[in-house]
Amino acid sequence: MTEIKESQLHIPEGINFDCTGCGNCCFEWPVPATRDDFERISGYAEERGFDNKQLFRVLNVADEKLRVFSHSLEKRDDGLCAFLTADKRCSIHNDFGAEAKPAMCRLFPYTFTDTPSGTFASVSFAASGVLFNTGKPLAEQVSLLESRFALFKQLFPGLSLDWSEAQLIDGQPLAWKDYIGDEELILEKLEKLEPEARVEKSLLEEAERFRKRAVGAKLDNIAALTVNPKIIDQVLIRNLLILYFPDNVYNSGVCELDAQSVAREFLSEPKKVSFKHRGNEYGLQDLLSIRLGRLPRESADLLRRFAYLRIFSKLYFGPGFNYLSVIAGMHHLAVLVSLLRIRLKLELLYRKISQPTDADCLSILAEDTRTLERRLTVSSFGQESIAMLEILLLSPQRVDRVLSIAG
Numbered sequence: 001m002t003e004i005k006e007s008q009l010h011i012p013e014g015i016n017f018d019c020t021g022c023g024n025c026c027f028e029w030p031v032p033a034t035r036d037d038f039e040r041i042s043g044y045a046e047e048r049g050f051d052n053k054q055l056f057r058v059l060n061v062a063d064e065k066l067r068v069f070s071h072s073l074e075k076r077d078d079g080l081c082a083f084l085t086a087d088k089r090c091s092i093h094n095d096f097g098a099e100a101k102p103a104m105c106r107l108f109p110y111t112f113t114d115t116p117s118g119t120f121a122s123v124s125f126a127a128s129g130v131l132f133n134t135g136k137p138l139a140e141q142v143s144l145l146e147s148r149f150a151l152f153k154q155l156f157p158g159l160s161l162d163w164s165e166a167q168l169i170d171g172q173p174l175a176w177k178d179y180i181g182d183e184e185l186i187l188e189k190l191e192k193l194e195p196e197a198r199v200e201k202s203l204l205e206e207a208e209r210f211r212k213r214a215v216g217a218k219l220d221n222i223a224a225l226t227v228n229p230k231i232i233d234q235v236l237i238r239n240l241l242i243l244y245f246p247d248n249v250y251n252s253g254v255c256e257l258d259a260q261s262v263a264r265e266f267l268s269e270p271k272k273v274s275f276k277h278r279g280n281e282y283g284l285q286d287l288l289s290i291r292l293g294r295l296p297r298e299s300a301d302l303l304r305r306f307a308y309l310r311i312f313s314k315l316y317f318g319p320g321f322n323y324l325s326v327i328a329g330m331h332h333l334a335v336l337v338s339l340l341r342i343r344l345k346l347e348l349l350y351r352k353i354s355q356p357t358d359a360d361c362l363s364i365l366a367e368d369t370r371t372l373e374r375r376l377t378v379s380s381f382g383q384e385s386i387a388m389l390e391i392l393l394l395s396p397q398r399v400d401r402v403l404s405i406a407g
C-alpha cells in the first residue's frame with residue numbers, strides 16, 4: 001500500500017488503470033451534472049445544434065449530500081451519450097480538453113473512502129481498464145489521484161462515513177482500531193495470493209480472524225426453519241443472482257432485496273430450486289455438472305483484484321456497504337465471487353461449451369463483474385434485507401457450501 005502522508009491518501013498496490021477508450025462508461029446511464037457542468041456544456045451543445053431540453057433533465061435531489069448536482073446529462077434513445085463520437089471518443093474531451101467534461105466523467109472510475117485512518121483510493125470495475133488491469137499502476141499516478149480526490153471532495157463535501165457504527169456481528173460493535181490491523185493482514189495475504197488461487201476460499205478463511213472474536217455467538221442459527229439448509233443456500237443464490245445480475249442492468253436503477261418474498265420462498269419449503277439464465281432454467285445438478293476448479297490465471301486475478309479492492313476500500317461492510325457486519329460482509333464478498341463463478345457456469349451451459357478457452361472465461365467474467373460493480377454501486381438495502389442477509393450469511397458452513405456449488 002502506497003501512503004501519501006500529507007493528504008493521508010492510501011493507494012492500493014498491484015492495481016493499474018488507464019482509459020482504454022472503449023466508450024463503455026458513456027453508454028446508458030445518465031451522468032449527474034453540476035450547475036457549472038450544465039452551463040458550460042449547454043454552450044457546446046447549442047453550438048452543435050443539440051436541444052438542451054432533451055440533453056439535460058433537472059434533478060430534484062432530496063439527499064443533502066448530493067445537492068451539488070442540479071441536472072443529469074441524459075442518454076439518447078439509442079442509449080449513447082450525445083457527445084460520444086462514432087469512434088467512441090468524447091467530443092467535449094476532443095474539442096475542449098479533458099477538464100471540460102462533466103465533473104463525474106472526469107472523476108470516473110476513481111472512488112475514495114474516508115475512514116479514521118485516512119482516505120482509501122480505489123477504482124470501479126465498471127471501467128474496462130480496471131477489469132483488465134491495463135495501464136499504469138495507481139501507485140505511479142499519485143498526482144492524478146490527488147487531483148481526482150480534490151474533485152471528489154468538491155462534489156461530495158458532506159460525504160463522511162461514520163465508522164463508529166461498524167459491527168463485528170449484528171449487535172456487537174467493532175472499534176475501528178480493532179478492525180484495521182486485521183484488515184491489513186488480510187490485504188497482505190490477498191496481495192500475495194498465488195495467481196490461480198480461489199480468492200473466495202481465502203476470504204472465508206480470513207473471516208476466521210473476526211469469527212474468533214465473536215465469542216459465544218451462534219453463527220449458524222436459523223433454527224425456526226425446518227427447510228433443508230441446502231435448499232436455503234440455493235434460494236439465497238437464486239435471489240442474489242436476480243438481484244445482482246438483472247436482465248437489463250441499466251433499467252434496474254434500484255438494487256434492493258425483497259426480504260419478505262425471499263422469506264416466503266423459504267417458508268414454502270421448496271423441494272427444488274431452479275436458476276433462470278437467458279430464458280432457460282437450470283438446476284443444482286446442472287451447476288454441479290461443471291467443475292471449474294482453478295480458473296485460468298487472468299480470470300482468477302480479476303476475481304482476486306475485485307475482492308482485494310472491495311476490502312481495501314472498505315466497501316463491503318458497515319457504512320461502506322449497507323451496514324452489514326464485518327463477518328457477514330466478508331462472507332457476502334466470498335459469495336459475490338462465487339456468484340460470478342456460478343454465472344460463468346450458467347453461461348457455459350447456455351452456450352453448450354464444455355471446454356472453455358481462457359478467453360471465454362475472461363470475457364464472460366469481465367462483463368459480469370462490470371454488471372456486479374454497477375449493481376453494488378446502486379444497492380441500498382432496508383433493515384429487513386440487512387437482517388436477512390446477516391442471518392443467512394453469518395454461517396461459515398453456508399458460505400462453504402455456496403463455494404462448493406461454485407467450485
Ligand code: SF4
Binds near residue numbers: 025027085
Ligand atoms: S460527456 Fe463525454 S465522457 Fe461524459 S458520458 Fe458523454 S461522451 Fe462520455
